Amino acid sequence: MTREEKILKNLYQELEKVHSEAQRNYKEEKIKIDQEELEKRISQSEHLVDFENIEIDKRWLEELFKEYLLALKKFGKENEMLTKKLEDSFERKKLDLEVLIKKVLCSDLNYLRSLAQKLEVEDNDLLFLGLELGKPVFKLYAEKLKGKIEFDNWGKGYCPVCGSHPAMAYLRKDDGKRILWCQFCGTEWSFMRIKCPFCSNEDQNSLRHFFTDEKSPYRVYVCDKCKRYVKTVDQRKIEEEKVLDLGWENLGTFTLDLLAQKDGYSNIGTLFGV
Secondary structure (H helix, E strand, O other): OOHHHHHHHHHHHHHHHHHHHHHHHOOHHHOOOOHHHHHHHHHOOOOOOOHHHOOOOHHHHHHHHHHHHHHHHOOOOHHHHHHHHHHHHHHOOOOOHHHHHHHHHOOOHHHHHHHHHHHOOOHHHHHHHHHHHHHHHHHHHHHHOOOOOOHHHOOOOOOOOOOOOOOEEEEOOOOOOEEEEOOOOOOEEEEOOOOOOOOOOOOHHHEEEEOOOOOOOEEEEEEOOOOEEEEEEEHHHOOOOOOOOHHHHHHHOHHHHHHHHHOOOEOOOOOOOO
């Protein structure tokens, strides 16, 4: 593991602690689910909740933002300027945290690029911020909605809870089944191996995968019809005792994102897909 990867891993672990604490502090009554709307969505085979319309506790969100900045400052002097810009932008009301989260969720790249230019930060800095601030509350909703539908029978390429496209996938150790993963709410669901989760293409001639090392568990599945990709971990090729943490796997395999993008593929569902 390189020095940069170690720093990234440490930052990821620190943010996971921040997320856990934030989830414990989020009040149960703030998780509001419209039962009538939920039943309607289930009957129409739609994803369970529209996160773009939920209200996030603003005071809680501000505290999470402060903790995020503190975590960022711990890892690398290069983050000091970024955290100062974000802090100043928030105080001057140039940065609306809830709007940012929802724009990241719906992959509004025009908004992100415009805001990044205005705040003089990188697109990916805002994408990462929106993702990290949204994950704790989205995961709480996903936990509350468990059991409402059978995720193994969902059969669609987008998340059954929030409707987002998958950031990663893995091939399950027991049966080799492909499991897609949502980085926003942490939901996992099964999906056909020979099918693009983005455009539903099933033509084997335009679906393929590449890898950097034949012995590596990492693959990148690409679709030549829609030019999208999804990184995949073959769980059958990793150590028996290793716990698969897809949040870290997504960040730790960013070089695969760069390779895929260099060849003209994209994945808006993943951090480096802008």
